[in-house]
Amino acid sequence: MTKKIGWNFDNSYTQLPDVFYTLQKPKPVRAPKMAVFNTSLAERLGLDPDALQSENGVEQLAGNQIPDGASPLSQAYAGHQFGHFTMLGDGRAVLLGEQITPQGDRMDIQFKGPGRTPYSRGGDGRAALGPMLREYIISEAMHALGIPTTRSLAVVETGEAVYRETELPGAILTRVASSHLRVGTFQYAAGRDEIENLRALADYAIHRHYPEMEAQENKYVSFLQAVIDRQASLIAKWQLVGFIHGVMNTDNMTISGETIDYGPCAFMDTYDPATVFSSIDRQGRYAYGNQPYIGVWNLARFAESLLPLLHENMDEALEMANEALSSFAKLFQKNWHEGMKAKLGLLNEEPQDESLIGDLLTMMEKYHADYTNTFRALTLYKPEDTVLHEKDEFKQWYERWQERLGRQNEPRESSQQLMQQSNPAVIPRNHRVEEALDAAVEKGDYSVMEKLLKVLSDPYAHSTEQKEYCTVPDQTGKPYRTFCGT
Known part of the structure; x- marks a missing residue:
């Protein structure tokens, strides 16, 4: 049976x-x-x-x-x-x-x-x-x-x-x-110039992902704004962990706000906004630092597709679309800033927080610091574990940061707990992923992959078992390259 x-x-x-x-x-x-x-x-x-x-x-x-x-x-x-x-x-x-x-x-x-x-x-x-x-x-x-x-x-x-x-x-x-509805699905519908099919697709997407909007006066404007909100949140989360998608085409942006298509993606080791891994991204269009800008560019294509539904008057429709799109930068910045504050254990807001965050990232780029391990070291209060430790400017920054933490009403334990929840100890390091793939594909040995998956399943544990997976790859002099797999 x-x-x-x-x-x-x-x-x-x-x-x-x-x-x-x-x-x-x-x-x-x-x-x-x-x-x-x-x-x-x-x-x-x-x-x-x-x-x-x-x-x-x-x-x-x-x-x-x-x-x-x-x-x-x-x-x-x-x-x-x-x-x-x-x-x-x-x-x-x-x-x-x-x-x-x-x-x-x-x-x-x-x-x-x-x-x-x-x-x-x-x-x-x-x-x-x-x-x-x-x-x-x-x-x-x-x-x-x-x-x-x-x-x-x-x-x-x-x-x-x-x-x-x-x-x-x-x-x-x-x-x-949640679904495979993409910005590209709407571009396809709009490109056929059949407004009833476009409407049917939009109504379906709203019913499936945003049913609370069905009773709103202009549900299509609300739909556009909701997708913008989710993508602003999603891309901020990518930036906060150093994830580089690698192929942010409009057919790889979902209406649901989920990350999709893990072709030439990778995680950044050394902090550098210009980081590109994809072998086919020769111009750096989808570099780490460009992802928010490409995000809003893709969303503009989504808004263009929806124009016939936003308003029967095209000028009015364009104004509605542009107003919604103009919110992306502020939404992204808010999500990213809140995430960076959490990575530094900041539980309230002070005017100088922006410079505190910016100065750290500037030093990390200048001295080729590992992105994940720098925040891990700060989380564990082990500044000696980062390449920045001996730099005078970092010592001054670290003192500023400690003073900033000291001005909070909450105990230090609360800040450290927030940091531990916001800074992964482990990410899928490129050399570890390649090691697992080589063992599985070349030797039929899945044990390396299984161990890696177990470690990655609880990235915020900061356990002793994870320590060996925190090491950065040996510098070979050759840039790491990923491929789309097609």
């Missing part, structure tokens, strides 16, 4: 006009084998972990069997990629369906790498094992850091090769998201 997995599909996306998707089944694979599985996420989704890891479950997570109630499809969307507009779509992804969890949440279950779709644009629709494991690691680390994100349920090896610059083992990732 086959054990029941617990799928509970209700596929609302298929109720949209069919221009937004193509019904598409995954292409079967030769020899599926479970590589890594997320037990806690499966349970949260209302799924039976043992059943999903059985032979029948693996067949389903490989796309060889379609679960009852699923309605597999590939989504259509467009996007600005490095500033250039193009028609896109799920070229190597199939949305299996929408799982209704025991808590009543609606979650997309999507396969990455299940074969060609009508949007593949000449690609094979498959994915290599390494990039899928990378997305699993980084997305789960982001979740543990408290950053809104898509998550990874499983990676299944396909037993088939994919061909990029060389032959690589293939895999399928099961991605879980």
Whole structure:
């Protein structure tokens, strides 16, 4: 008897006009084998972990069997990629369906790498094992850091090769998201110049993510503002932990405010706003310091798509859009400033806080200090653990900071607790991620990845077990480069 997995599909996306998707089944694979599985996420989704890891479950997570109630499809969307507009779509992804969890949440279950779709644009629709494991690691680390994100349920090896610059083992990732609605989805709708389809998409997004706005006088303006609010909060959180997305195209910005698409992403070691890891970002468009500016640029494209819905008079619509967009900088700065204050244990507001934060970052950049470890050292009150320690200007800054903490009514323990909750001891260091991927892909050894995932699952613990994962990589002289995996 086959054990029941617990799928509970209700596929609302298929109720949209069919221009937004193509019904598409995954292409079967030769020899599926479970590589890594997320037990806690499966349970949260209302799924039976043992059943999903059985032979029948693996067949389903490989796309060889379609679960009852699923309605597999590939989504259509467009996007600005490095500033250039193009028609896109799920070229190597199939949305299996929408799982209704025991808590009543609606979650997309999507396969990455299940074969060609009508949007593949000449690609094979498959994915290599390494990039899928990378997305699993980084997305789960982001979740543990408290950053809104898509998550990874499983990676299944396909037993088939994919061909990029060389032959690589293939895999399928099961991605879980609040939805896969993107800025690019709205650009696609607006580009077709069919206002009723655009309205249907906007109404669907509002009902799914912002139902409290449905009764408002101009729900589309409120919708635009809500997406701006969430993205301002999200990008501030990226900046606060040194995360660099690497490919902030408009098709990679969600309406839900979740981080999506972990292709050439990485975490910054040495603090430098100009840091770029992606091999294809030769101009530094998506550098760490540029992410807030690209965020509002993407949101401007979203606002353009919504103009026909904001007001029947285009001048009025433009004024509404610009007013909403003008709020981004203030919202981002507020979120970032509050986050930086927390990283320094500041429980109230003083006029000089901005310079206290700015002076520290200036020193960190000047002396090539490690971003995460500098704040970790401050959290533990161990300034000697940072390269700044012997610098006179840092000694003066440290004295200013201690005086500032001393002017608070709350005890020092409260400040340190706030810092511990705001400064991760560990992040997915690039060299550690590569070490885990090499062991898994080249040797079939998943123990390195499992240990890394365990350490990353509680980044604010500041435990002794995490200490070895705090070390920075050896300086090889060569810049670290990431690749999109397609």
